[in-house]
Amino acid sequence: MSVSTVIVTGAAAGVGRALVGLLLDRGMTVIASDIDEPGLASLRDAHAGRPLAVSTCDVGVRAECDAFMERTLAAFPQVDGLVNNAGLYLGRPVWDYDDTTIERVIAVNVKGPVWLSRAFAGHLLPHERRGAIVNLASVAGEVGSSDALYGTVKAGVIGLTKSNAMNFAPYIRVNVVSPGLIVNTAIADRIPEYRYKEYKRQEMLDYDILPEDVARICAYALSDDAKSMTGAVLRADNGCYPR
Ligand SMILES: NC(=O)c1ccc[n+]([C@@H]2O[C@H](COP(=O)([O-])OP(=O)(O)OC[C@H]3O[C@@H](n4cnc5c(N)ncnc54)[C@H](O)[C@@H]3O)[C@@H](O)[C@H]2O)c1
Known part of the structure; x- marks a missing residue:
């Protein structure tokens, strides 16, 4: 069974925004969240008349994640997909971090996906319902x-990802997409220039990696084409730093 109703965080820009359009094109219902309210409004306008709901949520704040999941699961009890896409990259060496900023980066990138994944699984698993997280x-x-x-x-x-693949088996698949440098994104603009050049030098393929390219891999991991895949790392990196 392919997923039908998908939550996408960080949906106002970059990969998240591209993924929302792709999932709608494939006939899914999408709940798009972000901290960027004008960005969400423009996303909603761009897809007017399609099965898209937008909702603000700062994934780095526990109370916001709880409230977001509560209202989303009440309005869309059939939810069966979650994409933890929102990310925060500051592009600094470790000595330029104060403790508050360390906590914030950990909260947005790790705690948010933990809280949202737990609420998502808590909704599906008691009913032995299948779903997928990316x-x-x-x-x-x-x-x-x-x-x-x-x-x-x-x-x-x-x-x-690997641990939740174990925790949520056999009903929810959990996979991770690992991109290299994605052009036309705020994050890529923040990478120090010397590191940008190093990444580019390491890449075996010479395509620009676009948000749409990464979105297609996310959509694959959500789909039944990947129904025997869980705990996997899928790369979208032009083969840089082969490993
Ligand atoms: N851009 C790259 O080169 C690159 C490379 C590797 C991995 N990634 C990862 O891919 C994912 C998508 O990145 P992108 O390039 O599309 O980023 P982006 O900066 O273009 O978009 C990120 C979106 O997340 C939202 N966001 C930021 N903090 C948030 C928060 N606390 N709560 C909710 N939403 C929040 C932003 O408002 C924005 O709309 C991220 O997890 C990122 O770390 C990006």
Whole structure:
């Protein structure tokens, strides 16, 4: 059974925005969330008349995640897909982080996916309902990053994926998409120039990786084409840093 109703976080821009359009094109109902209210309004306008609901939620704040999941699951009890896409990358060396910022980066990138995944699974598993979760990590979580916090949290997302694949089996598949440099995104604009060039030099393929390219891999992981896949790391990185 393919998923029919999917929550996408960080949906106002980049990969999330591209994924919303793709899932709608494939006939799914989408609940799109973000902290960027004008961005969500423009997403809603761009897809007027389609089965799309938008809802603000800061995934780094526990109370907001709880309230978002409560209202979403009440309005869309048939929800069977979750894409933990929202991410925060600051592009700093570790000595430029104060404790508050460390907590924020961990909250947005790791705690949010933990809270949302737990609420999602808590809704499906008691009824033995099937579903799929896709998390967004990064090549930075696999090979390291010049921003140590980002490397740390994205490695955590990979660990969360494999562990939740075990926790939520046999009903919910959990996979992670690990992109390299995605052009036309705010995050790529924040990467220090020397690291940007290093990534590019490492890439075996010479395509620009677009948000739409990453979105298609997320959609695959949600779909029945991947129904025997769980706990897997799917790469969208032009083959940089082969591993
Ligand atoms: N852009 C890249 O080069 C790249 C590379 C590897 C991995 N990734 C990962 O891919 C995912 C998507 O990245 P992108 O490039 O599309 O990012 P983006 O910056 O283009 O968009 C991210 C979206 O998330 C939203 N967001 C940020 N903080 C949030 C919060 N606390 N709560 C809710 N929404 C929040 C933003 O408002 C924005 O709409 C992220 O998890 C990112 O870490 C990106």
